[in-house]
Amino acid sequence: MAAPTPTLSPQDPDPTKGPDGLGATESRLFALVGNPNSGKTTLFNALTGLRQKVGNYPGVTVERKEGICYSQHGHPMRIVDLPGSYSLSVRSPDEQIMRDVLLGRRQDVPPPDGVVCVIDASNLERNLYLATQVIEIGLPTILVLNMSDVAERRGIRVDVDKLSDRLGVPVIRCAAASGKGVTELKLAMSRADLKPSSYRLPMPELMQEAVKDIAPVLKRGARPHQGLARAEARLLLADIDHFDPSDAGPAATRIQLWVQRLDRELPGWRSERITQRYARIGDLMRETVHRFNPNRPSKTDMLDRVLLHPVAGILVLSVVLTVLFYSVFQLAVPFMDAIDGTVTAVGDWAASVMPAGPLRGLVVDGIIAGVGGVVIFLPQILLLFFFIALLESTGYMARAAFILDKLMNKVGLHGRSFIPLLSSYACAVPGIMATRTIESPKDRLVTILVAPFMTCSARLPVYLVLIAALFPEGAGTALQRALIMFGLYALGTVSALLFALIFKKFLLKGHTPSLVMELPSYKWPQWGQIAREMFDRAVIFLRRAGTVIFALSIVLWFGMNYPKTDYEAELPPNPTEEQVADANAHEAQLHLANSFAGRMGHALTPIFEPLGYDWKINIGIIASFAAREVFVSTMAIVYNVEDGGEDTDSLLDNLRSQTRADGSPVFTPLTCLSIMVFFVYALQCLSTVAVVKRETQSWKWAGFQVAYMFVVAWTGGFLVYQVGHLFGFQ
Numbered sequence: 001m002a003a004p005t006p007t008l009s010p011q012d013p014d015p016t017k018g019p020d021g022l023g024a025t026e027s028r029l030f031a032l033v034g035n036p037n038s039g040k041t042t043l044f045n046a047l048t049g050l051r052q053k054v055g056n057y058p059g060v061t062v063e064r065k066e067g068i069c070y071s072q073h074g075h076p077m078r079i080v081d082l083p084g085s086y087s088l089s090v091r092s093p094d095e096q097i098m099r100d101v102l103l104g105r106r107q108d109v110p111p112p113d114g115v116v117c118v119i120d121a122s123n124l125e126r127n128l129y130l131a132t133q134v135i136e137i138g139l140p141t142i143l144v145l146n147m148s149d150v151a152e153r154r155g156i157r158v159d160v161d162k163l164s165d166r167l168g169v170p171v172i173r174c175a176a177a178s179g180k181g182v183t184e185l186k187l188a189m190s191r192a193d194l195k196p197s198s199y200r201l202p203m204p205e206l207m208q209e210a211v212k213d214i215a216p217v218l219k220r221g222a223r224p225h226q227g228l229a230r231a232e233a234r235l236l237l238a239d240i241d242h243f244d245p246s247d248a249g250p251a252a253t254r255i256q257l258w259v260q261r262l263d264r265e266l267p268g269w270r271s272e273r274i275t276q277r278y279a280r281i282g283d284l285m286r287e288t289v290h291r292f293n294p295n296r297p298s299k300t301d302m303l304d305r306v307l308l309h310p311v312a313g314i315l316v317l318s319v320v321l322t323v324l325f326y327s328v329f330q331l332a333v334p335f336m337d338a339i340d341g342t343v344t345a346v347g348d349w350a351a352s353v354m355p356a357g358p359l360r361g362l363v364v365d366g367i368i369a370g371v372g373g374v375v376i377f378l379p380q381i382l383l384l385f386f387f388i389a390l391l392e393s394t395g396y397m398a399r400a401a402f403i404l405d406k407l408m409n410k411v412g413l414h415g416r417s418f419i420p421l422l423s424s425y426a427c428a429v430p431g432i433m434a435t436r437t438i439e440s441p442k443d444r445l446v447t448i449l450v451a452p453f454m455t456c457s458a459r460l461p462v463y464l465v466l467i468a469a470l471f472p473e474g475a476g477t478a479l480q481r482a483l484i485m486f487g488l489y490a491l492g493t494v495s496a497l498l499f500a501l502i503f504k505k506f507l508l509k510g511h512t513p514s515l516v517m518e519l520p521s522y523k524w525p526q527w528g529q530i531a532r533e534m535f536d537r538a539v540i541f542l543r544r545a546g547t548v549i550f551a552l553s554i555v556l557w558f559g560m561n562y563p564k565t566d567y568e569a570e571l572p573p574n575p576t577e578e579q580v581a582d583a584n585a586h587e588a589q590l591h592l593a594n595s596f597a598g599r600m601g602h603a604l605t606p607i608f609e610p611l612g613y614d615w616k617i618n619i620g621i622i623a624s625f626a627a628r629e630v631f632v633s634t635m636a637i638v639y640n641v642e643d644g645g646e647d648t649d650s651l652l653d654n655l656r657s658q659t660r661a662d663g664s665p666v667f668t669p670l671t672c673l674s675i676m677v678f679f680v681y682a683l684q685c686l687s688t689v690a691v692v693k694r695e696t697q698s699w700k701w702a703g704f705q706v707a708y709m710f711v712v713a714w715t716g717g718f719l720v721y722q723v724g725h726l727f728g729f730q
């Protein structure tokens with residue numbers, strides 16, 4: 001007789017499932033939500049081991065990012081990090097993402113199984129506004145009381161058990177930056193019995209009726225339960241001021257009719273709801289929060305008295321920026337010398353071991369000179385990013401925004417445009433993505449159109465090479481160089497604001513609401529985070545050098561070497577060594593002039609001659625429309641190829657020794673300035689063009705941007721060169 005098959009009673013746990021009640025292949029999806037700057041991304045990084053960007057100002061995350069974290073039992077859980085928002089009312093595209101993900105309205109994210117709502121313990125009252133709204137949606141929610149270290153230092157003590165009891169959700173004390181509480185959070189997330197809370201703000205009867213009527217029309221296929229549709233109905237009703245009918249689909253007219261009726265029968269019902277929510281939060285605060293020495297001014301307030309002072313503030317900002325540029329020059333020198341030495345040594349070594357011929361030319365004059373010419377700037381790029389990360393993580397960046405806000409408003413730009421413009425100092429691509437935090441589409445477009453004027457890090461190598469060429473060897477102090485650099489950054493920034501003003505006046509008129517930006521509290525820099533950011537930047541920079549610049553170097557080398565001319569210099573019998581070298585150089589120059597690249601450079605002479613460029617510089621300018629650093633690698637290749645591959649001189653020596661047909665130097669101060677001004681203005685970056693096309697969803701604006709920036713760049717270079725000449729400069 002066969003042994004009886006063991007059966008499981010319904011109460012027995014299923015042995016194929018983990019303690020979270022899920023099988024090994026199933027995984028729960030958690031949405032990570034909360035106020036801007038509450039530490040969501042820091043927590044996301046701590047949970048998943050990923051490295052999304054964090055910073056001490058609101059609006060860092062503008063896109064959803066997904067990652068996986070493992071429970072104590074090794075079960076995977078999916079987490080999606082979202083842009084922050086102060087409430088579930090939607091104003092800007094980034095805020096919409098959070099609401100739509102929570103309500104299961106997005107095609108690309110399934111409705112989440114649970115929500116992790118991050119609140120800043122040092123700023124509880126404001127954070128609870130969104131938290132209570134999120135809890136009411138009716139998804140199982142875990143509240144994370146983050147920044148508990150900051151709260152503690154400020155003498156704020158929260159009764160976690162009571163808060164949990166009142167809101168009906170688990171509350172976990174955390175300090176995401178140091179990893180405290182992360183294990184407890186994982187445990188809570190993997191519990192099988194996570195349930196929705198029954199916490200609700202009471203609704204007037206008529207509103208209940210409206211919700212009941214609207215919800216069934218809103219219900220769509222993927223929704224796990226009717227509750228979400230009701231939550232959506234509540235939100236759409238209350239958010240009617242920012243109502244976009246396409247948001248509600250077939251329910252749009254029904255909602256509008258209900259709002260009219262509610263307005264008629266319950267005047268002021270919407271503001272009443274907001275007041276009611278605040279009143280409840282007030283009660284909650286009284287019950288759960290205890291403040292020690294509540295009247296002591298915080299350190300942030302004390303610091304801001306100086307740093308935001310109308311005069312002292314601007315002074316401090318100028319000092320900070322000067323120190324920044326000065327350090328970028330001064331501290332990097334020994335590291336750059338080391339890289340320069342290595343690149344030259346590698347080039348010489350390769351030249352000595354490879355047989356003479358096209359392959360050696362390609363490797364030594366093309367690849368090593370091209371890539372090496374760019375890689376040498378790694379120390380400076382890293383220093384720049386170190387300072388940017390430092391300013392971001394302490395919270396000073398947001399103060400810079402505040403100080404300059406008045407100026408921004410004068411040019412008609414929204415204060416929210418500041419963060420995108422600020423991010424563009426690193427790179428216009430994330431800067432342009434950050435414009436998603438701007439509510440008004442017109443303001444957003446204006447910001448996108450001027451963002452690439454902000455000096456991105458790809459311009460740094462170009463400026464550095466040209467500034468060095470400006471001064472004969474040994475002349476000019478680091479301070480002088482830093483001041484020129486500062487001037488170029490200032491020129492870009494002022495121009496961005498000026499063009500914003502022009503666009504707002506003539507092209508994209510519209511009212512600009514004044515800035516309501518939260519100033520984050522000052523925090524000690526997170527050194528680990530800064531180190532990671534620098535490492536990531538180094539990787540990005542080297543990867544660009546290893547791919548884009550590498551590939552373009554090869555293409556350019558071919559462009560400069562082919563087609564071959566069969567000219568051979570005539571030599572007298574028994575020539576001296578000098579005569580041979582001269583003849584070779586002459587030959588190489590003729591080859592270069594007749595190559596594809598050379599012909600293109602010559603063809604562009606009518607356009608760029610008025611700016612003081614010769615045909616070799618033209619090659620660099622055209623190549624740099626792919627990416628700005630390519631200018632440096634191109635010039636390195638041009639001069640090495642022209643040298644006939646005799647030896648690998650440093651680019652700087654080459655620049656200084658270049659002469660025109662009449663024997664005068666090519667890289668005069670005026671020419672250098674003219675090139676730099678051209679680089680301040682021109683949109684030479686394919687990635688930026690692509691991202692503008694994506695964000696504006698039109699080639700028209702991307703094309704317009706390339707065109708108008710080119711015209712400005714050309715005019716700028718022209719004026720510098722011609723006016724400089726008039727005044728007798730060289």
Ligand SMILES: Nc1nc2c(ncn2[C@@H]2O[C@H](COP(=O)(O)OP(=O)(O)OP(=O)(O)O)[C@@H](O)[C@H]2O)c(=O)[nH]1
Binds near residue numbers: 393
């Ligand atoms: N002292 C302290 N700082 C924290 C803690 N968690 C995050 N931070 C810092 O707070 C700042 C904001 O962190 P983010 O993770 O970028 O905040 P976010 O909520 O993702 O912000 P947005 O993406 O703008 O919505 C960063 O400077 C973090 O280093 C914490 O628990 N304690």
Ligand SMILES: [Mg+2]
Binds near residue numbers: 040042
């Ligand atoms: Mg974030």
